[in-house]
């Protein structure tokens with residue numbers, strides 16, 4: 637996997653290549669932007685580029701020992717610190733190990749590379765420890781912090797690093813690539829592109845998993861006015877979030893259809909389910925659709941604020957059922 641496989645991040649990649657070409661690398665970078673747009677992939681390719689034994693035009697060769705080791709997460713001088721659990725942070729022990737290690741000479745690399753994922757979730761203790769390293773950065777090491785938003789990081793960390801912004805690819809472009817390069821039929825590609833908010837990495841993750849099957853089951857049950865038929869004891873918070881996102885697209889589609897008053901509607905997320913959407917748009921009143929949407933958004937914010945997921949969902953289920961009648 638090389639720079640060419642990363643879509644929509646030409647600007648970010650050009651910044652990094654230029655810095656390397658002109659020998660003006662920063663000792664610390666912050667790659668920031670939405671989830672699933674290629675920040676981690678770019679960081680790993682940057683590590684490959686800087687250490688490749690046969691790089692041409694700032695493209696890693698993918699063939700040398702260094703490239704191969706990085707591709708298999710096996711390089712003694714390239715470190716990827718990820719949280720143990722999705723949504724949690726890299727622990728202070730790992731950051732302490734990083735700080736201890738960063739002063740040592742590389743084993744074999746030209747530059748040691750430390751990639752810290754979910755940097756926004758570092759504890760204050762860990763962030764402060766980090767800051768000390770940034771104040772006196774070692775010359776043969778390079779740090780890459782990955783975060784969704786700059787404002788979630790300590791200002792003192794941001795001011796000592798070079799921020800590189802990453803963007804979502806966009807819904808239309810994501811759908812086009814899914815059809816052309818991943819051989820997905822158009823209605824499903826459009827649904828995936830919308831449900832991932834135009835983030836290629838997320839769309840591909842959805843495609844790999846049984847996401848579409850799950851989505852079908854959820855919207856089919858919503859179409860029958862049955863909310864939350866799943867066993868919610870068994871699902872994680874991110875899964876519940878995804879469930880709410882799907883429910884939200886469903887009712888927004890119904891709202892758009894009702895507002896347009898037409899039998900065929902363009903721009904629906906769940907375009908492959910337009911028959912059921914039109915039927916529901918005819919059946920439900922405006923005020924009810926709006927109320928359900930409000931409840932779903934509210935439930936999402938409860939989940940964000942760490943409320944008990946199961947309880948939150950149960951409350952939504954009752955409210956929504958009441959409103960759907």
Ligand SMILES: [Zn+2]
Pocket residue numbers: 687688689690691696697698699700701702703704
């Ligand atoms: Zn190479």
